[in-house]
Amino acid sequence: MTIDAREGLVAHLGLAAVGERVVRPKHRESSRLCVETFVETRTPWWPRGGGGGDKEGDRTATKPLAPSDPDRWCLDMRGLDSILDYWPDDLVCRVGAGITFDNLQTTLARRGLRLRGSSLRPRDTTLGGAYARGDAGLRGAPGDSLRDQVLGLVAVAGGGEVVKAGARVVKNVAGYDLARLFHGSHGAFGVVLDFVLRLEAIPGASHCVALPTNFDAALDLLSKWRRPARSFDPAVQLWLNATASRALGGPEQGALFLMAEGWPESIDAWREATARAQGVTLANEAAQAWNAVRDLDANHALWIQLPASRLVRWWGDNQGWISGRGSQPNLVADLLAGSARLWSTPSPFDGELVAEVARTVREAGGWVWSPTAASSPSPALIRLKRALDPHGLLPPIPTPVLGPTDG
Amino acid sequence: MTRPSSPLPASARRDLVAILGEDAVFDDAVHRKIYDSDGYALDGVTPDAVVLPRTAVQLQQVVKWCVRHGVPYAARGAGTGLSGGCLTLGGGIQIGTSRLRRIVEVNEVDRLAVVEPGVVNLQLSQAVAHLGLQFAPDPSSQAACTIGGNFAENSGGPHTLKHGVTLPHILGATVVQPDGELAVWGGRSQPGPGVDLLGLGVGSEGTLGIAVELTVRLVPTPESVATFLAVFETEADAAHAVSGLIARAIVPAAMELIDRVMLRAVEEAFSFGFPLDAGAVLIVEVDGSARDLKHERPVVRDVLNEFGAREVREASSAEERTHLWRARKHAFGAIGRMSPNYATQDGVVPRGRVPHIVASIAQAAKRHDVVIGTVIHAGDGNIHPCVLFDERDDAQVDRALAACKDILERCLELDGSPTGEHGIGMEKREFMPLLFGPADLALMTDLRDALEPTGLCNPHKILPGASPCGELRVAGRQVAL
Numbered sequence: 001m002t003i004d005a006r007e008g009l010v011a012h013l014g015l016a017a018v019g020e021r022v023v024r025p026k027h028r029e030s031s032r033l034c035v036e037t038f039v040e041t042r043t044p045w046w047p048r049g050g051g052g053g054d055k056e057g058d059r060t061a062t063k064p065l066a067p068s069d070p071d072r073w074c075l076d077m078r079g080l081d082s083i084l085d086y087w088p089d090d091l092v093c094r095v096g097a098g099i100t101f102d103n104l105q106t107t108l109a110r111r112g113l114r115l116r117g118s119s120l121r122p123r124d125t126t127l128g129g130a131y132a133r134g135d136a137g138l139r140g141a142p143g144d145s146l147r148d149q150v151l152g153l154v155a156v157a158g159g160g161e162v163v164k165a166g167a168r169v170v171k172n173v174a175g176y177d178l179a180r181l182f183h184g185s186h187g188a189f190g191v192v193l194d195f196v197l198r199l200e201a202i203p204g205a206s207h208c209v210a211l212p213t214n215f216d217a218a219l220d221l222l223s224k225w226r227r228p229a230r231s232f233d234p235a236v237q238l239w240l241n242a243t244a245s246r247a248l249g250g251p252e253q254g255a256l257f258l259m260a261e262g263w264p265e266s267i268d269a270w271r272e273a274t275a276r277a278q279g280v281t282l283a284n285e286a287a288q289a290w291n292a293v294r295d296l297d298a299n300h301a302l303w304i305q306l307p308a309s310r311l312v313r314w315w316g317d318n319q320g321w322i323s324g325r326g327s328q329p330n331l332v333a334d335l336l337a338g339s340a341r342l343w344s345t346p347s348p349f350d351g352e353l354v355a356e357v358a359r360t361v362r363e364a365g366g367w368v369w370s371p372t373a374a375s376s377p378s379p380a381l382i383r384l385k386r387a388l389d390p391h392g393l394l395p396p397i398p399t400p401v402l403g404p405t406d407g
Numbered sequence: 408m409t410r411p412s413s414p415l416p417a418s419a420r421r422d423l424v425a426i427l428g429e430d431a432v433f434d435d436a437v438h439r440k441i442y443d444s445d446g447y448a449l450d451g452v453t454p455d456a457v458v459l460p461r462t463a464v465q466l467q468q469v470v471k472w473c474v475r476h477g478v479p480y481a482a483r484g485a486g487t488g489l490s491g492g493c494l495t496l497g498g499g500i501q502i503g504t505s506r507l508r509r510i511v512e513v514n515e516v517d518r519l520a521v522v523e524p525g526v527v528n529l530q531l532s533q534a535v536a537h538l539g540l541q542f543a544p545d546p547s548s549q550a551a552c553t554i555g556g557n558f559a560e561n562s563g564g565p566h567t568l569k570h571g572v573t574l575p576h577i578l579g580a581t582v583v584q585p586d587g588e589l590a591v592w593g594g595r596s597q598p599g600p601g602v603d604l605l606g607l608g609v610g611s612e613g614t615l616g617i618a619v620e621l622t623v624r625l626v627p628t629p630e631s632v633a634t635f636l637a638v639f640e641t642e643a644d645a646a647h648a649v650s651g652l653i654a655r656a657i658v659p660a661a662m663e664l665i666d667r668v669m670l671r672a673v674e675e676a677f678s679f680g681f682p683l684d685a686g687a688v689l690i691v692e693v694d695g696s697a698r699d700l701k702h703e704r705p706v707v708r709d710v711l712n713e714f715g716a717r718e719v720r721e722a723s724s725a726e727e728r729t730h731l732w733r734a735r736k737h738a739f740g741a742i743g744r745m746s747p748n749y750a751t752q753d754g755v756v757p758r759g760r761v762p763h764i765v766a767s768i769a770q771a772a773k774r775h776d777v778v779i780g781t782v783i784h785a786g787d788g789n790i791h792p793c794v795l796f797d798e799r800d801d802a803q804v805d806r807a808l809a810a811c812k813d814i815l816e817r818c819l820e821l822d823g824s825p826t827g828e829h830g831i832g833m834e835k836r837e838f839m840p841l842l843f844g845p846a847d848l849a850l851m852t853d854l855r856d857a858l859e860p861t862g863l864c865n866p867h868k869i870l871p872g873a874s875p876c877g878e879l880r881v882a883g884r885q886v887a888l
């Protein structure tokens with residue numbers, strides 16, 4: 001970035017908003033201006049949200065999946081943190097992409113509303129950050145992920161142009177859904193400025209339980225519930241292996257964490273039935289347990305995508321050798337979403353182990369995403385990247401370590 | 408790039424027969440005529456040929472052949488689309504998926520199914536019903552339309568209020584990309600990190616590739632269901648009741664508004680017992696556990712009464728409920744009996760603005776002197792006005808088209824969209840610049856060029872611009888609506 005350009009930014013945004021290779025706009029227009037400046041001066045840049053549970057605090061350019069290039073500027077979106085519009089009859093609102101889930105949910109709760117499916121997230125996670133990471137938020141039932149609550153958005157694409165996607169309506173099939181471009185793409189195509197979101201009423205009651213269970217027992221329980229299908233399922237179904245469970249203060253042998261929501265009568269009945277049928281330990285300190293789960297450091301985890309039944313089989317087949325490599329694997333599996341986070345304590349997995357995990361998951365028909373290792377994008381994605389980021393200023397496209405179609 | 412439709416040259420026919428066999432290539436006049444339209448009956452486009460592959464490999468070979476020879480092509484499911492999506496605008500080959508109709512796998516623990524694209528929507532739900540599961544998207548055309556078509560159109564239906572449209576129900580797709588190569592979008596899990604090609608593909612109207620296999624979610628069939636029919640003096644009262652229910656934290660599985668004109672048509676066809684003097688009826692269905700319904704039933708009744716329902720009936724048996732839904736889902740067929748022709752429109756407004764659009768539809772009918780019968784997926788704000796006309800009368804045709812245009816423009820004024828489920832296709836391209844700015848449209852063009860560099864995969868759809876028209880069925884029709 002040239003000195004003139006930097007001064008231009010200071011003149012528009014104020015001195016406090018322009019730091020050492022970081023700008024912190026507060027509004028849509030100032031964000032656009034920042035991107036325009038990056039484009040004009042051909043300055044590499046990347047957008048950031050709250051750091052998504054990054055335990056080491058406010059680090060920017062060294063965050064996983066953020067480029068390590070020291071000359072890259074950071075567009076810190078946390079200043080765009082307000083609710084911009086609210087349409088009560090439609091249960092729809094428009095918010096700045098830098099708002100945190102906590103902040104949004106607290107404000108909405110005053111009106112008895114919430115954004116669906118976002119309870120289990122690190123506190124500092126912004127909507128923009130979670131959306132860019134494709135983070136469904138440990139709540140994977142159909143229609144529950146953040147992706148499915150976004151009705152529209154405004155973004156600045158890599159070339160500097162402001163684009164609008166979707167609308168204020170819950171159903172809309174006009175044209176290509178540009179909102180999808182920014183989901184899961186880790187800022188490779190641009191930065192989202194604001195979202196139009198669908199909201200819902202907070203359910204009348206909810207209840208959490210932690211069932212001490214090893215993986216086989218979890219699968220057994222799972223099959224019992226799901227066969228034949230029941231219409232009343234817990235909204236959150238997570239399985240934690242022994243290490244993860246212990247680390248989060250849960251049961252010794254591993255735990256099935258469940259959270260059910262609904263009308264008070266239904267939840268009371270579920271609570272009693274669960275306690276009777278499984279002789280379970282009710283997590284009276286449910287809030288504490290959930291807080292521990294939500295604060296887990298997903299940034300450093302491998303993200304595995306396999307549906308529940310295959311995930312269980314895969315873990316059964318592979319946990320032995322993974323543990324045998326001297327690492328302490330932690331696994332949190334979202335059984336509804338068909339995904340899991342796998343990380344190692346105290347030190348991260350080495351590259352060889354990541355590749356081996358990826359190979360076995362791929363054989364089981366799934367994908368593995370890692371903050372540190374990736375394959376090369378397909379020609380179609382390379383063309384897409386060129387179209388949206390014509391000067392190549394944004395971070396690279398995230399790709400799986402190995403996916404079903406990789407050779 | 409555009410070229411008129413013409414019969415297949417002999418060499419092309421030979422090549423295609425070599426790939427598919429004699430009984431899967433149709434280029435005679437009769438077949439080309441049969442496939443020259445879809446549910447959007449106003450325009451037609453005669454394809455050069457129709458091919459019906461039996462395997463994904465055959466389909467891929469056909470696409471590769473098209474790419475080699477520069478021949479445009481479009482996928483066709485059941486041809487129930489309402490915006491001309493599967494028509495080969497400017498000529499080319501229609502690739503039908505009707506012989507790709509295997510349910511490859513059902514996994515009840517993971518609640519998913521892997522299907523070929525030509526599987527009919529309702530057949531999948533029927534095939535998994537014994538497991539207590541169903542495929543949630545339920546377009547009114549579900550007895551005919553295919554899951555490939557649902558994927559391409561991101562279809563909705565009466566019950567998508569609670570379960571969402573097609574997008575969240577598609578986990579993965581194996582796609583023959585426009586260059587003929589296979590790609591896997593998504594997988595068997597909730598989409599996570601990585602470019603959301605699956606999300607871009609759903610609703611892209613078959614312009615970014617042809618799905619040859621789809622992994623879809625299944626959801627449990629509810630333990631209990633309660634279906635109410637509320638009778639209102641005016642459409643406005645019925646529309647206000649919709650927001651009233653949502654405000655009481657009830658998310659019905661479905662909430663359908665049927666206006667006076669449509670009511671009469673449906674009653675004449677089905678003799679359900681709808682009151683013919685009513686201004687509108689609202690069908691409200693709630694589902695869930697028996698306990699959930701114990702809570703919701705009285706609330707639904709209270710709210711409907713509070714908003715002026717003069718009568719609230721609950722379906723007393725499964726048969727009565729089925730009959731009621733059959734009546735609703737055949738509403739378009741029923742109105743077809745009232746006039747030689749009708750144009751079904753599809754627009755959306757924010758839910759709180761349903762009363763406004765209801766008033767605007769009445770005004771449009773009056774202003775243009777046409778009869779309009781309307782059904783509304785009211786919880787979603789998704790309107791389907793059916794404008795009646797007689798195509799033999801040019802003046803009526805013009806008035807009908809003008810009324811449609813007025814209504815859709817009004818949807819846009821009310822912060823809505825010109826299509827909630829039927830897609831842009833060839834029908835509504837001219838509305839795109841009213842909804843999106845030049846930068847949005849330029850980005851959409853870039854997106855399509857990046858993912859579809861050949862220009863052969865269902866070209867001239869969705870985006871506005873110089874492109875060929877269909878063979879206008881209706882004399883005097885100037886504008887694609």
Ligand SMILES: Cc1cc2nc3c(=O)[nH]c(=O)nc-3n(C[C@H](O)[C@H](O)[C@H](O)COP(=O)(O)OP(=O)(O)OC[C@H]3O[C@@H](n4cnc5c(N)ncnc54)[C@H](O)[C@@H]3O)c2cc1C
Nearest residue numbers: 484485486487488492547553555556559562563613618828
């Ligand atoms: C009476 C009636 C009622 C209707 N009700 C509804 C409703 O309630 N909700 C709703 O959303 N729609 C409704 N529709 C519209 C239509 O049924 C849906 O859009 C349906 O999804 C189309 O499916 P199809 O198999 O008929 O697809 P087609 O009409 O054959 O094709 C539609 C589009 O999908 C593409 N396509 C088809 N197969 C594939 C594939 N395998 N891969 C990629 N692209 C493909 C085609 O190229 C085309 O662009 C209705 C239509 C009618 C006639």
